[in-house]
Amino acid sequence: MAALVLIFLTLAGAALTADLPPDGDDVSYITLAQSLASGRGYVNPVYPGDPPELQYPPLFPLLLTPLISAFGQNLFLLKLIPALAGALALIAVFALLRPRLGPDRAFLIAALTGTNGHFLSISTRIMSETTYVVLSAFALLLVRRAAEEGGARTAAFAGLTIAAAIYARTIGVALVLTGCAALLLRRRRREALALAGVVLLLTSPWIWRSIALRNSYLFQLFDTPLPVTDGHSGPLLWPFRLLYNAPRYAGKVMADLFFHPFLTDIDPYQPLKIALSLTLTAGIAIGLGVAVREAFSVQRSAFSVQNADATLLYLLTYVGICLIWPYHDARFLLPVLPFLFEHGLRGAEAVGRRIRLRRLAGEAAGLLTVVGLAGCVSIAHDNRVQFYTDEMARYREACLWVQERTSPEAVLLCQKPREAAFWSGRRAWWYTGSQPAAEVLATARRTGATHLLINDFPIAGINLAERFSAVLREGAPHFRPVHRTAPPRVTIYEIRLE
Template sequence: MQEGRAGAERRGVTARVAFALVALHLLLCAALFDPKIHTGGDSVTYMLLAESLLRAGDGYSTQIAPGPPEVHTKYPPGYPALLAPMVAAFGRNFVALKLLSVLLTAASTALFVVYARSGRTRASWLLLALAFAVCPGVIDYSRWMLSEAAFLLVTLLALWQLERDRPDARLGPAFWMALLASVATFYVRSIGALLLAATSLAYLTRREWRKFMVHGVVGAGLTIPWIVRSRVHAGTTSSYLEEFLLANIYAPEAGRLGVWGMTERFATNAWVYATRELPRALAGSDSTWATSLPVAVVAVAVALLALLGLVYALRHRPGAPAYYLTLSCASIFLFQTSVADVRYLVVLMPLVLLYAADGAAVAAKFAGAWRGWLEPRLPALVAGALAVLALGAHAARIPENLDMIAAYRAGDRYAGYHPAVASFFEASEWVGENTPRDASVTVRKPRLFHALTGRRALIYPFSTDRGKVLESVRRTDYVLVDALYQTTRVYLLPALRQDEGYFELIYATDADPTNFVLRVRNAATAPAP
């Protein structure tokens, strides 16, 4: 009877804490919301794929480049499937579509409150839950139409169910829920395969043979269809695997890396993530605090504590969370340094916070006479310090963000954008209003440009072979020369200058830096589908 009352009281406390922290999370999401379209291509690609799912017989494809529709194989359909009902209801209303991410991070906050409670003191649990609820990296990705929020939620669901799964031979509801959630992570982002691998490894090391076999067979059976589809249509199981070995995806002619090159990349990326990207996750991706030395020092300390906690877990209680974090960090440290970004850390922040707290408890064991006092308190102090850092960073940037929202509501569509981005948008809008609907355009950001204009778009080759670049450009009717990327200056402009007679300047933006629109004379346009 007493155990029943204690359990009910515990659940009641957990529910009240979850409710309060979700409310706080939503308040911060509202204060830091960005109503504008994300300038990356991934965001609009998810929207286009959601539209594809809504069209009968479309076959999960995109129609961005000149020519027939292209079967899409890079992004699995999980997030577009979640987005599709919103697209059906609101069309291309980006503000409305972003609300899905807000709901997903709010649900993740509630789930973290439940997941983090096991095995921790009440103070440590409460402050860890607070640190996650106000985590700037997570809140930043609540305002973008990207897969991070969905991936975060299904990952937490899988980890929570794995924690509930008893270490015996019985295949109970928690086992099946964890398996299905892990498969869902794969269909949201391909790197979710690492969670499936980590769970299989955990069953293997614990000698839970039945679970190992069932998890492996069912997990493989549910993921193979997407892998086979990708192989059939793209010739590879994942385009990311091809990109791993390239020295630089923005300079393919630099070739591939060997063992020593990959080792150097691992070390470089580990430092980049600890000193540049983790500060952005702890203080905000666009916060000036993230570039300050004190926050960098805090981030390095958090990284070291998380590493200590992870190593301790791998030695004393290895399980799927520890294996998953290890595999994920190895993966992002071996990937392209040129695309290292906080987004890859955001989905790992629940485990980073938990292992940092565990690492603090391990570190306290070496505190000598202070051990007895520090060991139960240091995890809470670390979590509390991170929560204070996050709230301080939010307080510093909320006023500016509210000014941006006010300017946007007053009619400034480019409020808060970098001038180079605003100039690109201005040029894109001009193309959308002043060119034929069946026109095609060479542009550095074809997916974003296509979503803005409805025109077919093609990116130029990243090649110093000017003839190759010109051949590609002449397949389109227009060229938008942007001021966003170095690649435009390195690859596109030299080719255009080599044969200026092929091109006619028809528009230049008023905004600085100037973007140019050129008409391609005698374009060899690909036939329409």
């Protein structure tokens, strides 16, 4: 196990850079940690007025805060936290799986996880997934101990760990359902009550705050509509979300998870990788079916629980929540990646017995390890190249101009406010380009905006320059260009409200 951790840390060290990727939550976590370090509290320092932050739970920014207080925006040091958490996650996964699967199979699954390209990529970014994996694995270990040996104290410690996991990532609520179910199936009612009570006591302030003020991940689960539902939302329409998300998870998302960074939208081998991901999904489904059949059985109309391990219940609950979540992404499945490997190997063994290929599971594991290691090497190589080239380099250049040439009270309207605030040191506000001139000026008055950043290239499919041309025709006297970058161009406009 020590050798695996050393290999992982070596790969992570090769992939670490003092830069940020063009997209992701990295900047959000940094700005929230800066807010905590400055004593403003857990508020969003990007937007004028310091509105309360509801989208991102506070544990991971809290972990970043001491480093930011001591060393400022040292991105390399900040990235050490998720990288070290990734190494701890491998140890936690091994400790969780070893009692049930044995040391050899537990090590194999930890090795498959540690050499997965997507796992390494997230571990070398300022993201909370690896921290959550450590907490969730430790929580499941405590739940299992409470289920097998009893003890309200152990269950309470499990509840404490689950609460920490929820404060790391909102989907940690799956651990509450899993923990209580695993304990109740073993007739550990007192332990289930202790676990639920501790979690409720510790997390209710954050959950109720999120529900009351909206715009949280929990609120999105209930409120975000899908195109197929004609703009409607709510729990009654969750089956439509499941039907909408399931094929995407089985195809593109699983391909991203297992073949990152080799899958792109213009990759000529994309159909092959989608086919392979569907095969992997089928193998995992077969393995899950075998595990469920072994855990639960109905004999003479009596339901019995033989081996309902908490990890099996957790995987089913977690994936179920992902399937009804408004969005889909490979990193959403990263916290259950070890369990996907576990049941994928189980499925390969079941298929291998049927087709008389007993080594199918071993060959599949070897193939995934080779692909994963190649992905890790590719990520380490690609990360040596500057993230921001061409378009985003111009965007950062424009933000640095704002930092040098405007007063500290300046406020920006732009398409990427968090990144703009990070680079320019100024407040920023969303601007999508779809508003007419009068509405843009009203937003500027409300937020105190002084400048507009207009990109003449698409960001998330939106070219603000194309949309802004109509606004410029309507309110030309109110918008004065003060700086243009070299092509691909970003134009900075000064807003004149008088």
